[in-house]
Amino acid sequence: MGKEDKVKLVLNEKALHTVMLDPDKCMGCITCMRRCPTEAIRVRNGKASVAYEKCIGCGECVRLCPHHAKIPSHDSWDCLNDFKYKIVLPPPSLYGQFTNLTDINIVLNGLLALGFDEVYEVGKGADYVSEATNIIMNRGTIPKPILSTACPAISELIMMSYHNLKDHLLNLLAPVDVAAKIAKQNAIKRGIPEEDIGVYFISPCPAKVFALKMGVGVEKPYVDRVLSTSDAYMHLLPVMKDLTDIKPICSLSSHGLGWGISRGEANATYKESTIAADGIDNCKQILDMLEDGGLQDIDFIELNACTGGCVGGVMNVENPFVTRGRLHTLIKKLPRNINNIADLNKTTDYFCWEQDLTLKDVFKLDDNRIVAMQKMMEIESIMEELPKVDCGLCGAPSCRAFAEDLINGVLPRDTKCPRKEAMEKNSK
Amino acid sequence: MSESIHLVFNVDGNNFASAGTASEEVKSKLKMIGISSADIRRVAIAMYEGEINMVIHAGGGEAIVDIFLDRIEILLADHGKGIEDIEQAMQPGWSTAPDDIRALGFGAGMGLPNMKKYTDEFRIDSTVGVGTNVYMTIKFN
Known part of the structure; x- marks a missing residue:
């Protein structure tokens, strides 16, 4: 396969695994385009389209679309029959979707009643990641401040826009990957044929879908299918009511459950000076500060693209702040430390990235610096003629993005700024 | 082409x-031109520090890049009160910040160094009473 084909394949994959457009519902308004944090969206011929190479899967467009035309990609519930032995990985945010939930075991038993053979909580994986984080921080091999890599939208953003900060990234698998790895390997050890085992994650967000499908830091994905929290919610509600025998299978710690909320991960590091930022714009500000040489006194930085943390994911059903309140209530009932790496008989390496993340050059104007400089100068001279009000009429999120599109060949070079044209017409 | x-x-x-607005925009341009991340980091740190200095000490000014x-x-030009003793100001740890401010972690005297x-x-x-010009050049690898 040639390089171009490979790039194409990755792009198609990303399209399948982040967000898709329902063209019938898209009205061509510019809401998503204006707010996309990487300016990946354009409105062309009255419909929004995503330049997937710039998409970080944050789900902001899904959240904001007033017409619900943006659909987060995930596997359908029908894929439950794809495997003989089904392991489900529920994330901490899932438990906060339910009103008056007094016992997490009700949700876990509900999942078993739905046909899953085994439950492995992502929060448990989070406990191991927290412990491994501490070990790595104490080794001092990663320059401070250490950046969390649990939110795949943030990791993707750093790989695209903040190449400087790559060395600060915590080289640990995300809790969901750890949970999947342990659960799958345990099942194989118990004699279940590998091809029969299906690991299902219930995702709160599209970023996790593409991260798990494409694999971040892993050689090959441990998770086989990614379901949405809202689908799981719809299926769980009816069966949870009718449960008669509730087995005590929950093995979450308060720290593990806390990972569902912004600051949960940072708190679990037990470090004195930590930052936890949530919401994609706030995260970008922190990354910029770090890039400008600030925040050198900080030990650990947790960043979550969604407001509130994973509870804010767009595939959840409940409001993030309501979910957060419920998780706080549940956290109080849980023990502090119950899952330790020592019990697993594993070394820290087991939790580390199996392969490095790759930097992405999606914003570079040209590989040749001379050509890139020329393009930049042309952009600057086009900018001088533009109204610089970022009205979005042209279908680009800003005048600068419009100028870039002209230079990059996304738009024909002679395309006129519609706002300027209209104003010139009016003044005649 | 100029x-x-x-x-x-x-x-x-x-x-x-x-x-930080100016350094933000310069950073984004350098990324688009394909300057190495190590060089961009040097520009970002030097320029951001300079911008902050202009705001704190000189009531603002101009950044010409x-x-x-x-x-x-990069030329950072201001019409502030000026620096009396440049050699002293360049000493690591030298700061105009009073001790109580320094105790809070500000004014570590590492800006210019x-x-x-x-x-x-x-x-x-x-020139005292007239202003300060800071000239910086960063070579790209």
């Missing part, structure tokens, strides 16, 4: 939140 990308920024002395193929030249450290050429011209 030789450089010429950019002029007003650094607002009354608005602390706006400090020229991006060449092989280097970036850091700017010098991350640049290939660094020069200050200052």
Whole structure:
């Protein structure tokens, strides 16, 4: 396969695994385009389209679309029959979707009643990641401040826009990957044929879908299918009511459950000076500060693209702040430390990235610096003629993005700024 | 084609939140041109520090930036109170901040030394009562 084909394949994959457009519902308004944090969206011929190479899967467009035309990609519930032995990985945010939930075991038993053979909580994986984080921080091999890599939208953003900060990234698998790895390997050890085992994650967000499908830091994905929290919610509600025998299978710690909320991960590091930022714009500000040489006194930085943390994911059903309140209530009932790496008989390496993340050059104007400089100068001279009000009429999120599109060949070079044209017409 | 990308920024002395705007925009341009991340980091640190200095000490000023193929030249010009003793101001740890402010972690006196450290050429011209010009050049790898 040639390089171009490979790039194409990755792009198609990303399209399948982040967000898709329902063209019938898209009205061509510019809401998503204006707010996309990487300016990946354009409105062309009255419909929004995503330049997937710039998409970080944050789900902001899904959240904001007033017409619900943006659909987060995930596997359908029908894929439950794809495997003989089904392991489900529920994330901490899932438990906060339910009103008056007094016992997490009700949700876990509900999942078993739905046909899953085994439950492995992502929060448990989070406990191991927290412990491994501490070990790595104490080794001092990663320059401070250490950046969390649990939110795949943030990791993707750093790989695209903040190449400087790559060395600060915590080289640990995300809790969901750890949970999947342990659960799958345990099942194989118990004699279940590998091809029969299906690991299902219930995702709160599209970023996790593409991260798990494409694999971040892993050689090959441990998770086989990614379901949405809202689908799981719809299926769980009816069966949870009718449960008669509730087995005590929950093995979450308060720290593990806390990972569902912004600051949960940072708190679990037990470090004195930590930052936890949530919401994609706030995260970008922190990354910029770090890039400008600030925040050198900080030990650990947790960043979550969604407001509130994973509870804010767009595939959840409940409001993030309501979910957060419920998780706080549940956290109080849980023990502090119950899952330790020592019990697993594993070394820290087991939790580390199996392969490095790759930097992405999606914003570079040209590989040749001379050509890139020329393009930049042309952009600057086009900018001088533009109204610089970022009205979005042209279908680009800003005048600068419009100028870039002209230079990059996304738009024909002679395309006129519609706002300027209209104003010139009016003044005649 | 002219030789450089010429950019002029007003650094607002009354608005602390706006400090960093110029370095943000320069950073984004350098990324698009494909300058190495290590060089971008040097530019970001030196320029951000300079912008902050203009806001804190000089009531704002102008940042004039020229991006060449092989280097970036930055002039930070203000009409503030000027620096009396430049050599002293360049000493690591020297600061105009009073002790109680320093006890809070501000005014560590590393601003100018850091700017010098991350640049290939660094020069200050200052006249008390008139203003300060800081010239910085960073060569690209």
